[in-house]
Amino acid sequence: MVSTPIAPIAPNAVEAVRWALRLVMLGLVGVLVPVTTHDPRSMVWVCLLAVAALPAVIPGGPTPSRGQRWLSTLGRVAEVLITTLGASALAATYSGPTASALLPYLAVPVAVPALSGRLRESLGLLGLGTAVLAVTGIVEGLFQDATYPLAAVEWLVIAGFSAGFIGTVQRRFPHGPVTPPPAPYAEATRLLTQLRTVARRLPGATLDPGGIAEHLIEEARGVVEVNRAAVLAGSGGSRLVVLAQSAAERVDWETSLDADTAIADAWASQQPQVSARSQTRSAATGQEVTSLVVPLVAGVRTVAVLALEADRAGAFPPAVVAQVAALAEPAALRLEAALLFDDVRSLATTEERQRLAREIHDGIAQELVIIGYGIDNVLGMLPEDSPAVAELRRLREEITRVISEVRMSLFELRSDVDQQGGLSAAVADYARKVGAASGLRVHLSIEATPARLPAWVEAELMRIAQEAINNARRHSGAQNLWVNIEIDPPYARIEIADDGAGIGPHRPEGRFGLAIMAERAQRIRGELQISPRENGGTSVAVVYGTPPNRSPDPALTSSAAAASTRTGDGARE
Numbered sequence: 315m316v317s318t319p320i321a322p323i324a325p326n327a328v329e330a331v332r333w334a335l336r337l338v339m340l341g342l343v344g345v346l347v348p349v350t351t352h353d354p355r356s357m358v359w360v361c362l363l364a365v366a367a368l369p370a371v372i373p374g375g376p377t378p379s380r381g382q383r384w385l386s387t388l389g390r391v392a393e394v395l396i397t398t399l400g401a402s403a404l405a406a407t408y409s410g411p412t413a414s415a416l417l418p419y420l421a422v423p424v425a426v427p428a429l430s431g432r433l434r435e436s437l438g439l440l441g442l443g444t445a446v447l448a449v450t451g452i453v454e455g456l457f458q459d460a461t462y463p464l465a466a467v468e469w470l471v472i473a474g475f476s477a478g479f480i481g482t483v484q485r486r487f488p489h490g491p492v493t494p495p496p497a498p499y500a501e502a503t504r505l506l507t508q509l510r511t512v513a514r515r516l517p518g519a520t521l522d523p524g525g526i527a528e529h530l531i532e533e534a535r536g537v538v539e540v541n542r543a544a545v546l547a548g549s550g551g552s553r554l555v556v557l558a559q560s561a562a563e564r565v566d567w568e569t570s571l572d573a574d575t576a577i578a579d580a581w582a583s584q585q586p587q588v589s590a591r592s593q594t595r596s597a598a599t600g601q602e603v604t605s606l607v608v609p610l611v612a613g614v615r616t617v618a619v620l621a622l623e624a625d626r627a628g629a630f631p632p633a634v635v636a637q638v639a640a641l642a643e644p645a646a647l648r649l650e651a652a653l654l655f656d657d658v659r660s661l662a663t664t665e666e667r668q669r670l671a672r673e674i675h676d677g678i679a680q681e682l683v684i685i686g687y688g689i690d691n692v693l694g695m696l697p698e699d700s701p702a703v704a705e706l707r708r709l710r711e712e713i714t715r716v717i718s719e720v721r722m723s724l725f726e727l728r729s730d731v732d733q734q735g736g737l738s739a740a741v742a743d744y745a746r747k748v749g750a751a752s753g754l755r756v757h758l759s760i761e762a763t764p765a766r767l768p769a770w771v772e773a774e775l776m777r778i779a780q781e782a783i784n785n786a787r788r789h790s791g792a793q794n795l796w797v798n799i800e801i802d803p804p805y806a807r808i809e810i811a812d813d814g815a816g817i818g819p820h821r822p823e824g825r826f827g828l829a830i831m832a833e834r835a836q837r838i839r840g841e842l843q844i845s846p847r848e849n850g851g852t853s854v855a856v857v858y859g860t861p862p863n864r865s866p867d868p869a870l871t872s873s874a875a876a877a878s879t880r881t882g883d884g885a886r887e
Contacts, residue, residue, distance in 0.1 A: 332426055336367050339419045346415035351408045359400035359416060366392035387435065390423040394443045397423075402450035405462045417469035424473040428480040436477035437684065444470055448695050457697060464702070467692045474688055478681050523547065523652045523768065524839060527558035530620060530645045535560065537637045538630065540622045542594070545610075546577065547618040547653065547768070555768045556804040557618065564805070566595040567621065569765050580607040581616050586635050593621050604629040608638050610646035617650045656770045678720065686713045718751070737772045738762040738799045741779045741808060745797045752787045754795045762801040767858070774834045775808060775856060778842070781831050782810035782854040790814025792851060805859035813851040831856070
């Protein structure tokens with residue numbers, strides 16, 4: 315679906331709104347002031363406001379000059395000064411809520427700059443009004459009665475919220491003409507639409523790199539009997555990652571393209587390589603070994619390699635090599651499409667997370683901080699025995715809590731697996747910062763090799779770990795957090811445990827992100843394990859691949875186990 319660009323606010327409409335606001339508010343205070351004071355002489359303040367409003371509404375057209383902008387700004391400053399000084403003078407001269415008769419006009423000069431996107435000017439004028447009301451109230455002794463400070467606080471808050479609301483609307487409906495999308499975006503839209511159409515027509519597992527790799531290994535085992543097999547794909551630079559493997563036990567494959575191996579030779583030459591040496595980092599189990607490495611070439615680019623090993627000599631005659639190469643040729647194109655699809659999805663996800671982080675930081679986070687500062691200013695003006703102080707302090711504490719949650723969400727959105735540090739470093743860094751921000755004692759246990767998992771696998775494992783850590787922070791009431799990380803590609807296990815309230819026997823499902831974590835684990839064909847901790851609390855673990863020294867069914871051992879979720883009794887979701 316293609317969204318329609320939002321029509322901009324015309325400059326003439328902005329000018330009309332400025333005039334309308336001033337006329338309406340001048341009429342309102344022109345009625346309220348004589349009614350509350352019962353003195354026609356008090357109308358002098360309304361007349362002064364009318365005079366001060368003239369420079370602020372001087373028409374400048376779509377592009378006003380610098381002098382016109384300065385004159386308008388000075389007019390708004392004059393409006394704020396006259397409004398606040400007049401309100402204080404009326405409150406000091408006349409009894410009753412006379413300040414409230416003039417203060418409604420304060421919303422006009424404070425809110426109008428926000429129409430043009432000058433929110434800082436609005437905040438400056440609001441601060442000026444607050445300062446004048448506070449100083450004049452102290453000089454005139456107006457804080458002895460609660461009527462004046464309550465009226466001042468009321469209309470300052472209204473003016474501030476008016477500016478914030480108009481600023482939000484202004485960002486939603488920008489000024490100026492809508493810029494048509496450039497040609498590259500149109501081409502990108504066309505290509506992505508085609509990709510989506512193709513993806514919908516293909517079988518479910520066709521765009522899963524791990525599934526394609528497993529299928530290729532299974533086909534190769536149907537051609538020749540082997541003891542070990544793996545599909546290794548490029549991960550950037552001179553290293554490979556294991557997409558899938560088949561063996562009687564865990565195998566530590568050689569993943570460096572700088573090593574003197576048949577894998578490196580096949581990758582560089584794009585030709586099948588037969589060798590009498592093992593392609594693993596450890597010795598083969600037999601007395602003799604023969605290895606076959608077939609490159610998967612899509613066009614002119616090597617996408618991956620299929621490595622086969624047999625514990626016997628002469629296991630791969632030319633006829634067998636030709637048969638395996640014939641299997642690899644169509645698989646290369648499918649695997650390249652799957653890898654590209656994952657790259658596009660990863661880039662889109664990352665960009666969307668960054669966009670959301672920017673929107674939250676520039677929008678709601680800033681507005682919450684401004685509201686917090688406004689409450690602090692009001693608290694500074696009110697006497698300690700005022701009945702409103704306790705409620706304002708409670709509100710300030712709640713705003714502080716919300717700001718803390720927003721900042722934590724921003725950190726989560728911006729956290730990603732660093733290309734140099736890897737998954738273990740990213741999870742550990744996230745846990746440390748969350749612990750420091752929330753008061754949790756974090757206990758880290760890391761066992762990681764330099765080898766890397768596929769990028770999309772690392773991304774999903776990172777998000778699962780983040781969700782589990784945040785669950786412990788938000789819902790468990792824990793004091794300690796244990797983060798156990800074991801990464802030995804193609805195997806990984808990340809466990810997040812806490813000493814909090816633990817798993818209740820009747821905890822309803824569908825909460826705390828279990829569905830999201832389970833979905834992410836299923837996407838990489840991993841296993842999500844959620845269970846009570848032995849000494850109280852909850853343990854959440856995600857397992858990817860086959861651990862070392864475990865002997866599964868030798869028929870086919872994938873780099874990722876079949877997706878499942880063990881939740882125990884009433885698991886925390």
